[in-house]
Amino acid sequence: MKYCKVSRKKILVEELAALLLWFVISIFPFIYIDTFSFWWWAVLLPPLVLYLGAALFYIPAAYRNTCYLINTSKVIYQRGVIIRRQQIMARKRIVYVTLMRTPLTPLFHTADVIVRATGATIVIKYLDLNRAKEIVRFLAPGNEL
Amino acid sequence: MEYKKAHPVNIVESTSRFYILLLLPILRGLLFSGGNLYIWLKGAWFDILIIAAIILLGYIRWYFNMFRIDEDGLTIFRGIFLIKKEFIQYDRIASVAVEYPFYLKPLRAVRVQVDTDAGRKRRADFSMTMRRRDAEELLEKSKARLITGDQMTKSYSPKLFYIGVLSLISSNSFTGVIFASTLISQSGRLLGKEFEDLIMNNLTRLAEFLALGLPPAAAIIAYLLIGGWLISFIINIVRHKDFTVTRRDSSLLVEAGIITPRKISIDVNQINLVEIHQTLTTKILGFYSVFIHCTGYGKQKNTISVLIPAAEKHEATRNLELLLPEIPFVKKSIKPKLRNLSRFILVPSVLIASVVVAIWLCNRLFPSWGGLILFLGIMLEIPLVWYLLVRIFSFTHTGAGVRDGIFTIHYTKRFLFNRVSIPVEKVSKVVFSQTLFQRTTNCCDVIVYTYSEGTKKHVVQNLNYTEASTLLLPQIGEAPVYDKEK
Numbered sequence: 001m002k003y004c005k006v007s008r009k010k011i012l013v014e015e016l017a018a019l020l021l022w023f024v025i026s027i028f029p030f031i032y033i034d035t036f037s038f039w040w041w042a043v044l045l046p047p048l049v050l051y052l053g054a055a056l057f058y059i060p061a062a063y064r065n066t067c068y069l070i071n072t073s074k075v076i077y078q079r080g081v082i083i084r085r086q087q088i089m090a091r092k093r094i095v096y097v098t099l100m101r102t103p104l105t106p107l108f109h110t111a112d113v114i115v116r117a118t119g120a121t122i123v124i125k126y127l128d129l130n131r132a133k134e135i136v137r138f139l140a141p142g143n144e145l
Numbered sequence: 146m147e148y149k150k151a152h153p154v155n156i157v158e159s160t161s162r163f164y165i166l167l168l169l170p171i172l173r174g175l176l177f178s179g180g181n182l183y184i185w186l187k188g189a190w191f192d193i194l195i196i197a198a199i200i201l202l203g204y205i206r207w208y209f210n211m212f213r214i215d216e217d218g219l220t221i222f223r224g225i226f227l228i229k230k231e232f233i234q235y236d237r238i239a240s241v242a243v244e245y246p247f248y249l250k251p252l253r254a255v256r257v258q259v260d261t262d263a264g265r266k267r268r269a270d271f272s273m274t275m276r277r278r279d280a281e282e283l284l285e286k287s288k289a290r291l292i293t294g295d296q297m298t299k300s301y302s303p304k305l306f307y308i309g310v311l312s313l314i315s316s317n318s319f320t321g322v323i324f325a326s327t328l329i330s331q332s333g334r335l336l337g338k339e340f341e342d343l344i345m346n347n348l349t350r351l352a353e354f355l356a357l358g359l360p361p362a363a364a365i366i367a368y369l370l371i372g373g374w375l376i377s378f379i380i381n382i383v384r385h386k387d388f389t390v391t392r393r394d395s396s397l398l399v400e401a402g403i404i405t406p407r408k409i410s411i412d413v414n415q416i417n418l419v420e421i422h423q424t425l426t427t428k429i430l431g432f433y434s435v436f437i438h439c440t441g442y443g444k445q446k447n448t449i450s451v452l453i454p455a456a457e458k459h460e461a462t463r464n465l466e467l468l469l470p471e472i473p474f475v476k477k478s479i480k481p482k483l484r485n486l487s488r489f490i491l492v493p494s495v496l497i498a499s500v501v502v503a504i505w506l507c508n509r510l511f512p513s514w515g516g517l518i519l520f521l522g523i524m525l526e527i528p529l530v531w532y533l534l535v536r537i538f539s540f541t542h543t544g545a546g547v548r549d550g551i552f553t554i555h556y557t558k559r560f561l562f563n564r565v566s567i568p569v570e571k572v573s574k575v576v577f578s579q580t581l582f583q584r585t586t587n588c589c590d591v592i593v594y595t596y597s598e599g600t601k602k603h604v605v606q607n608l609n610y611t612e613a614s615t616l617l618l619p620q621i622g623e624a625p626v627y628d629k630e631k
Contacts, residue, residue: 074621084584086577090621093573118262119601120574120594 003067003076009108010066010126014059022051068124070135075115077122093117097139099132115139148211148222151273152254155210158274160203164196171196212273214283219259221271233271235287237261239415240441242269243280244407253277259287260441262415266599269444288410291396299392301464303454308388310432311454312381314424316374384447388454392468399442399452407448411439417571417596419452419465419472421564425535428562433461437469440598474566475553477544479612485588488607489540493533500525535560545591545605545613547620554593556605565603569620571596577614589613 025047033040058081066079075094078086100112111132115122127135171189178185186193205225213220218234244256257280258269275283352365388401397411420436427434435453436443443450453464466473481489504522508515539557546553553566574594583589589610593603 080578082581084579087574088576088618088621089574090572092570117573117594119597119599122574 003069003078006063006066006068006124006126007108007110007128007131008063009110011059011063013104013108013110013126014062015055018051018054018059022047066126070138075122075139077124087122089115089117089120089122091139093120094139097136099136101129105129113139148213148220149275149279151207151210151212152252152276153207154249154252154254155274156200156203156207159206160199164199167192167196210273212271212275214279214286216286219271219283219287231271233259233261235290237263238287238412239439240409240411241284241287242407242409242441242445243284244405244445245277246405249274255280257283258441258445259283260444262440262596262598264598267444269441284408284410288396288398291412292394294394296394299467300389301391301453301468302387302389303456305386307432307455308382308385310427311385311434311451312378314422314427314434314455315449316377316381380447385451385454388451390452390468397468407445409442411437411442413469413471415439416469416472417601418565418567419469419474420566421461421474423562424560425531425538425562427455428538431457433458435461435465438595438597438601472566472568473551474564475546475548475551477553477555478546479608479616480544481540481588481607482586482609484586485607486540488583488588489536489543490533493529493536497526497529497533500529532560535562538562539606543605543607545608545616547616550620552593552617552620554591554603554605556603558604563603565593567593567595572621573597575617575621577610579610583607587611591617 026044029040029043033043061081062079065081065084068078069076073091075089075091076086078084095116095118098114098116100114102110102112105111109129110126111129113124113127113132113135115124124135171192174189175185178188209223209225209228211222213222218232219238221229221231221233223229238259238261240260242258242260244258246256249255253276254274255277256274257272259271260269264270349365352368383402383404385401386403387406389399391398391400392413395413397413397416399409399411401407417438417440420438422434422436423432432455433453434451434455436450437452438450452468453461456464462474500522504518507518507522511518535557539562542555542557542562544555547569550569551566552569552572553564555562555564557563572593573596576592576594577589578592579589587610588607591605591608591613593605595601595603
């Protein structure tokens with residue numbers, strides 16, 4: 001069995017999102033609190049530490065742990081850093097598959113694939129658009145061997 | 146075949162919530178007009194006109210609400226401006242529920258709910274108040290394809306004592322309190338504010354009288370909880386009295402209730418899983434309550450999807466083999482390792498210790514309130530100690546097993562011990578979840594998602610990851626295509 005990785009652009013998108021979030025949070029101490037005072041540092045430092053933790057460790061680790069396997073009998077998707085989850089769905093249980101284009105699709109050329117069964121769903125995020133299209137074609141009900 | 150209309154009582158049912166508030170002042174006006182119809186009409190003509198318009202709308206709606214019971218399915222035709230025609234094939238129907246409310250008996254009307262695996266989670270795909278003979282025709286036709294006459298009819302009817310045990314488990318104060326408050330507020334609305342106040346004052350006086358030295362506020366809360374629980378218990382007894390399950394070929398017919406009897410016809414092939422529920426008390430006493438999960442069963446207001454209300458182990462096993470031999474319970478082949486016992490008892494132990502520390506601290510800080518602090522602390526410790534006992538039992542209870550396409554899992558959910566048996570083809574997804582701490586001992590939580598209208602998941606905690614994946618992975622990939630004729 002060989003697991004496939006999702007697109008490397010996942011790291012880029014998540015790093016950008018984390019940077020944006022940290023930037024928005026950090027604006028407030030600059031506006032409302034005296035610079036270099038105790039409270040300024042107290043409010044500014046925790047988000048900075050959290051951002052650095054996420055950017056340097058969590059996001060790369062999340063990318064490393066995210067992978068999927070799709071074969072003729074099952075779909076496996078695993079992800080997670082602190083809580084690692086491996087989701088497994090039998091091909092025969094699949095009811096329909098959705099290719100989800102996000103607002104970032106034109107920019108990064110990535111898309112999500114949503115695999116639905118009665119009572120359960122697997123969402124594989126940050127797939128290369130062409131790979132996502134291939135998966136949707138491959139997983140379409142009736143295609144299973 | 147001709148379309149049939151719903152029972153005319155539908156006109157009243159669909160509009161009553163609009164005109165009931167207008168109807169009462171009109172009737173009161175009639176009472177005080179001294180029988181003079183002209184004076185009454187002069188004062189109430191506008192209200193009467195509105196009521197007439199509401200009833201007319203109800204009539205039009207009823208007139209365009211039709212159904213046809215065909216040989217292969219049920220056709221529904223509804224709508225005035227936006228006309229909808231729906232067809233439900235009998236072999237897609239998971240359950241048909243027919244309810245016989247006592248107040249509709251003189252009108253020969255019954256409530257019918259038809260449900261399939263598609264559609265909304267909380268609402269039946271088709272529900273209507275129809276004539277009794279139409280409902281019975283629908284029930285018979287939907288069952289016809291399930292009954293081939295190959296097998297003998299098997300029936301199970303529990304003793305009243307077992308219904309009592311089920312009511313004991315499933316009753317809660319909240320339902321009773323909601324029922325009592327609705328009763329009081331609705332009677333207040335119908336009979337006037339004075340009557341509502343009279344009931345409330347008398348109840349308060351009664352609580353003060355029975356306070357037995359307790360502060361009145363505490364006594365009211367205590368009696369409210371006890372009273373609520375008792376009401377809920379009685380409602381459950383009434384609802385499940387005369388409970389009978391009849392198995393005939395692939396059809397399962399559940400009948401229960403005395404004031405509002407109901408019949409539910411279930412397609413055995415559409416049963417997704419069988420569950421055994423036990424609380425710590427019933428586990429110690431050796432009682433088993435068996436439930437089934439099938440779309441539509443248990444969806445009606447205040448109903449539960451019970452198959453065997455309560456029974457001792459051998460009786461439950463025997464009746465389950467009789468009624469549902471397709472979904473047996475498999476013995477556990479994997480269990481949590483002894484080194485993982487701490488994971489079961491850690492949370493309640495920490496909570497118990499925290500409360501002890503909090504009591505000690507509060508006693509030091511507020512010595513004059515020592516008695517009250519000790520009382521509250523003990524009250525808080527009781528459910529925590531109970532939870533610790535549940536978690537200790539949970540360690541020996543948890544496990545999983547697979548045999549002949551049947552997957553059985555044993556787990557606890559809050560204070561409830563569950564055993565769930567699922568045909569492998571009804572498993573939608575399996576998730577192995579591992580926290581950083583669980584990785585150190587190679588254990589994981591197994592989350593099983595089963596075939597359901599919404600999401601139904603079962604979490605088995607702290608199984609060995611290697612054992613669990615070895616047991617489950619081949620089963621998921623090699624599940625046979627679900628065969629209805631099996």
